[in-house]
Amino acid sequence: MIWLIRRLVVAPLVILLTTVLWVSLPLWLIAAAAISPVLPGRWRALRLMWVVMLYLTCESLLLVVLLGLWISSGFGWRIRTPYFEGIHYDLVQGVMWVFFREAKRVLALRIETSGPTPDAHPGKPILVCCRHAGPGDSFTLIHALMHWYSREPRVVLKDTLAWDPMIDVVLSRIPARFITSNPAAGEDLESQIALLATDLDENDAFVIFPEGGNFTPERRQRGIDRLRKLGLERMARRAEAMTNVLAPRPGGVIAALDAAPEADVLLVAHTGLDHLLTVGDVWRELPMDKRIIMRFWQVPHHEIPTGREERIEWLFGWWERIDTWVAENRPEELAPGN
Numbered sequence: 001m002i003w004l005i006r007r008l009v010v011a012p013l014v015i016l017l018t019t020v021l022w023v024s025l026p027l028w029l030i031a032a033a034a035i036s037p038v039l040p041g042r043w044r045a046l047r048l049m050w051v052v053m054l055y056l057t058c059e060s061l062l063l064v065v066l067l068g069l070w071i072s073s074g075f076g077w078r079i080r081t082p083y084f085e086g087i088h089y090d091l092v093q094g095v096m097w098v099f100f101r102e103a104k105r106v107l108a109l110r111i112e113t114s115g116p117t118p119d120a121h122p123g124k125p126i127l128v129c130c131r132h133a134g135p136g137d138s139f140t141l142i143h144a145l146m147h148w149y150s151r152e153p154r155v156v157l158k159d160t161l162a163w164d165p166m167i168d169v170v171l172s173r174i175p176a177r178f179i180t181s182n183p184a185a186g187e188d189l190e191s192q193i194a195l196l197a198t199d200l201d202e203n204d205a206f207v208i209f210p211e212g213g214n215f216t217p218e219r220r221q222r223g224i225d226r227l228r229k230l231g232l233e234r235m236a237r238r239a240e241a242m243t244n245v246l247a248p249r250p251g252g253v254i255a256a257l258d259a260a261p262e263a264d265v266l267l268v269a270h271t272g273l274d275h276l277l278t279v280g281d282v283w284r285e286l287p288m289d290k291r292i293i294m295r296f297w298q299v300p301h302h303e304i305p306t307g308r309e310e311r312i313e314w315l316f317g318w319w320e321r322i323d324t325w326v327a328e329n330r331p332e333e334l335a336p337g338n
Contacts, residue, residue, distance in 0.1 A: 003168070011063055011165035018060040021053060047106050054102055058095045059166040065091065066169050079173050088173050093146045100143050108290075111140065115296035125200035126151070126298075127256050129315075130268040131245055131322055132209035137270060140292060141207065151205035154196050156252065158213065179252075190255040197259040206256055206263070210248035210315065223247040238316055244326040248319045250312045257304060257311065265304060267297045269322040271330050293329055297321075 021028065032045040039045060069087065073079040103109065130141050138157065145151040154175040162168045162178045171178070177196050179189050197206045213219055220239075223246050227236035239247035257265075272292035297318075305314050 003162075006163060006165055006168050010163065011169070014056065014165055015060045015063060018053075018056040021056065025053075050106055051103050054099060058099050059164075062091060062095055062166050063169065066166075066173075085174055088170060089146070089152050092142075092170055092174075096139070096143045097147050100140075100147075110291045111144075111294065112291055113144070113294045113296065116298040123202045125202060125204045125260060125263040126206070126266045127197065127253075127260060127263045128153075128205050128207045128266045128268060129210050129253060129318075130207065131215075131270060131326070132211045132213060133215040133245070133270075137214075138207075138209070140270070140294070141268060144294065145205050145207070149205075150203060152203055154200070154204060154206045156193060156196065156206075156208045190251050193252045194255040194259040197256040197263075200260050200263055205266075206260065208252055208256060210250065210253050210319070211246035212249050213246070215244070215246055220246050235316065238320065242320060242323040245319055245323045248315050250315050253315055254308060254311050262301055264301050265299045267299070267318055267322065268294060269325050270294045271326055295325055295329070 028049060029046070032049045033043075036043045036045045066088075069084060070076050070079060073081075073084050078084060104111070128141070128145070130137070132138070138155075138161075142153050142155065145153050152174075155171065156177050156179060157167075157171070159178040159180050162171075175196055177192050179192065193208070200206060211223075220243075224236050224239045227233075227239055227247060235247070257263075270292055272290055305311050
């Protein structure tokens, strides 16, 4: 029933809202220009308004195209075939290219990468384990995988993101899973993740966020408390020593490793968005005028431990390394006026 509300109520409302905003655009421009001088930053309100308008426009246009594809596929009969799946990947890549190109220009945002990138070993499937912190990190990672490295992502995301109608519809038609970080009794999330990671081909990238949610001090403490409640005191102490990341939840990663033993693992850390924890933080920081730094580490599949306990130790060890890297690589703000 909830998915019907998202498709039949939320999606039309987004299209209606976008239409209303475009019709009343002159009024919004005047209002944004009027308040911009009293806000910190250069034309903050105008720049933010343009990014929001761009996102809503991309979302609305794509929703209309997706409806057309559903009709042309026989009202959904062939929508999950390789032909239509390829069309959906191309659409997502194109929309994200347009949005990121304009957002980077308007927000004066730089994205820099270091370390072995996903094209370091072409022709091999990869499992991508990414730190989760700040708004937009999952979008940035997916954009990088698709546009820079020609990978087709299979994504594990929190179920709250399904309330974005574009994300909801697209990810229902390509290999993806919405999961909750606190599953109900009887829900076998590891089996769902394993199924999604099965039969990866040479240009696939299975993407998972082992922390299960964006970093906040409260979530960090809850993760430590959960480990102690499970009797894992040593792991709890290791989690306490990590101040920039959440303790990873290894179940999904292990399930993916078991399902794709031939895949290399790509670990991803980033800084630049991690201090934006609340809506107030986002408003104070936009337009960003900053750098996002992404660091990749690639581990060949034959170097990954095979036992469950050894894999948990391996994952915690990598997260400790990522925690250290984040502490040492918080980017400086770009010079004012960029």
